[in-house]
Amino acid sequence: MYKILGGNQKEYGPVTADQVREWIAQRRANAQTMVQLEGATEWTPLSALPELAAALNAPPTYATTATAAPAADSPVSVVIPYKNPKALIGYYFGIFSLIPCIGLPLGIAAFVLGILGLKAAKAHPNARGKVHAWVGIILGGLCAVGNIVGVVLMASNLPFPNK
Numbered sequence: 001m002y003k004i005l006g007g008n009q010k011e012y013g014p015v016t017a018d019q020v021r022e023w024i025a026q027r028r029a030n031a032q033t034m035v036q037l038e039g040a041t042e043w044t045p046l047s048a049l050p051e052l053a054a055a056l057n058a059p060p061t062y063a064t065t066a067t068a069a070p071a072a073d074s075p076v077s078v079v080i081p082y083k084n085p086k087a088l089i090g091y092y093f094g095i096f097s098l099i100p101c102i103g104l105p106l107g108i109a110a111f112v113l114g115i116l117g118l119k120a121a122k123a124h125p126n127a128r129g130k131v132h133a134w135v136g137i138i139l140g141g142l143c144a145v146g147n148i149v150g151v152v153l154m155a156s157n158l159p160f161p162n163k
Contacts, residue, residue: 005034005043014038020046021055031056087117087129090136097143104147110140 002020003013015023023029024046031047046052081087090113097107114136121130 001038003036003038004029005036017051020052024052024055081121081127081129081132083124084117084120084127084129084132086113086120087133087136090114090117090140091132094136094139094143097140097147100147103143104151107140107142107144107147110136111144114138114140 001014001016003011004015004020004023006012020029020035029046031045033046034043035046035049036043037049047056076082090110093106093110093113097103097110099106114133117129117133117136121127121133
């Protein structure tokens with residue numbers, strides 16, 4: 001039987017050697033974890049105990065429970081593609097590119113982020129965001145072109161002084 005000194009300096013136990021091996025496999029204990037043998041007064045690291053050396057050198061085990069399966073998408077993640085931030089930011093930049101004066105830089109950014117978001121959605125289908133990416137591409141592109149045309153038209157109608 002052993003006592004284990006946790007990372008929070010709290011004592012756990014008494015525990016069996018099998019339980020300590022399980023904690024090692026789960027990465028809850030490592031070679032530097034301090035243990036106290038039953039009847040002993042001093043704490044020693046797990047690496048100093050030959051009966052647990054094999055467990056310290058074994059590869060980690062991972063749980064094969066339901067947590068390994070992908071989680072179902074929540075209704076919010078279907079509507080808002082938070083797993084694809086490029087598409088989401090491109091969408092919002094596309095919407096805000098409708099505002100005069102800031103429409104040109106936001107439109108260009110929406111167009112670029114929309115393309116990157118579309119690539120990310122194709123590479124990772126559960127990231128979603130294709131519609132948001134397309135809105136960013138189309139609206140951002142139209143607003144950027146519209147702002148450029150507006151600037152050119154305004155510049156061509158400016159009166160220039162005669163020399």
